[in-house]
Amino acid sequence: MTTQRLRVGMVGHAFMGAAHSQAWRTVDHVFDLPARVHMAALCGRDPKRAATAAERLGWAESTADWRELIARDDIDLIDICTPGDSHAEIAVAALAAGKHVLCEKPLANSVAEARAMCRAADRARESGVRAMCGFTYRRVPALALLRRLVADGRLGRIRHVRAVYLQDWIVDPRFPLVWRLRREHAGSGALGDIGSHIVDLAQHLTGDRLSGVAALSETFVPTRLLPGAVPAARGEVTVDDATVFLGRFHGGALATFEATRFATGRKNALRIEINGSLGSAAFDLERLNELEFLDAAQPPAEQGFRRILVTEPDHPYLSAWWPPGHGLGYEHAFTHQARDLVTAIAEGRDPEPSFADALEVQLVLDAVQRSAEHDAAWTPLPARTAENTGPGPGPKPTDRGQ
Known part of the structure; x- marks a missing residue:
């Protein structure tokens, strides 16, 4: 191991901030890395809370200004763990300042923002600056093994993908109107928060892209109590509580997806199954260290x-x-x-998933939303070209059944 250090600054310290902090504290004590990690500074909006979080999570110091964090010359990488409405602004500024970026999923709240982030990443790459989106489930060993089986041809020609992500944390109508339930902060509801994971996994595991979708969505509790409002007041829920959709891959495989926060009794139930001409495989997040595999070559x-x-x-x-x-x-x-990000940066190569990979997910989320707004109209995805990182609207829904 060299004495080189990767100095990290993180923006946000709630759920994802705590998870990322655990990783930064641990990674070079477990893996033999080409650079040591230094947890330089944590940023949060409230100075006192940020200072408390920094001490608890293992950061050397704290700040309440992410722009100040980016301007520091003793920071090499910015880790973005904030709500989606700030991803684009922070990431574009960090890349322009020559900082590597890790940004939580989904990449942005809109295709336009995601494209702007991709353009910023493309410009930064010319100077050796790297950007990655945090679709973390790719790094679950059982899912990485599934990816290997598909890539090695063990499942043959892929015919079906079925993916669900089920939670129940807002089933109670008395649950308050948190930021995840407002479009202006979250972009979408169950679709972007947990549906983005299964979209990314479906495309990553198969090595194929969705060519079109047909979707339905629903908001079961349209208004909720405003946190801390006295007297009690309610506000509108402006995102989906649940979204289901069909999809077709370019290679011809059919897919079904379901993302919901109203599956009573399900806490974090992500399941994906892939059926091919030579076999099938299935993964269940609630059985994290297991993979189901059927080899059709057996008698x-x-x-x-x-x-x-x-x-x-x-x-x-x-x-x-x-x-x-x-x-x-x-x-x-x-x-x-x-580990993968530190290694890629040290080796001077692009980490995966790149911002361009995350844009592919954003395009699917956008198509799903537009399809749901048009009563499950079949909505094609744009071809993967350099134009996808440029400005302009996506395709319009077409007649169902295309």
């Missing part, structure tokens, strides 16, 4: 889904962790994300 009398316990040292990421059979947790995927 029919011996076929059946088998459980792979993904804890072997030759499974993705696991050579650095515990002996076989000792499972990992949710937080480990963030450590793997930090």
Whole structure:
């Protein structure tokens, strides 16, 4: 290991900030990295809360001004863990200042913002500055193994993808109107927050892109109590509570997606299954260290889904962790994300998923929203060209059944 350091500044210190902090604290104590991580400074809007969070999470100091953080010459990378409405402004400014950027998903609140971020990343790349979007579930070892199986042809020609992400944290109509329920802050509701994960996984795992979608969405509780309002007052929920949609991949595979925060009893139930001509595989986040795999090359009398316990040292990421059979947790995927980012920066190559990869997800989210606004009209996705990073509106919905 060299004595080179990667000095990180993080903006935001709530749920994702805590998860990212855990990763930065841990990564170079687990993996042999080409650079040591220095947690230089944390930024939060409230100075006292930011200072408290910095001490608790392991940051050397704190600030209440992200512009000040970006201007510092002792910061190499800006980690953005804020609500979506600030992603574009912070990321574009950081890249222009020569800082590497890690930005939480979804990349932005709109296609226009995501395109602007991609253009900023393209300009920064010419100076060796790197940008990555935090679709962390790619780094779950079982999902990384699934990606390997598909890439190696073990599933054959992909025919079906079915993906769901089910939560229930706002089932109670008395739950307050937090920022995630307002379009101006979150961009969308269940669709962008958790649906973006399964869209990214579906495209990443198959190595294919969606060519079109047809969607329905619903807001089950249209108004909620305003936090801290005296007397009690209600405000409008301006995002979806649930979205379901169909999709078709360029390669011909069919797909179904469901993202909801109203699946009573489901806390964080992400499941994705891929069926191919030579086999099938399925993953369930609530069984984090397992992958179900069926090899259709076996004799029919011996076929059946088998459980792979993904804890072997030759499974993705696991050579650095515990002996076989000792499972990992949710937080480990963030450590793997930090490891991959630090390594890519040190080696002078683009990390994945890039901002361009995240734009592909943003285009799907946009098409889903427009389809839902037109009663599930079939809505094609634009072809992947350099024009996708430029300005201009996306395609309009077409007649259903195209």
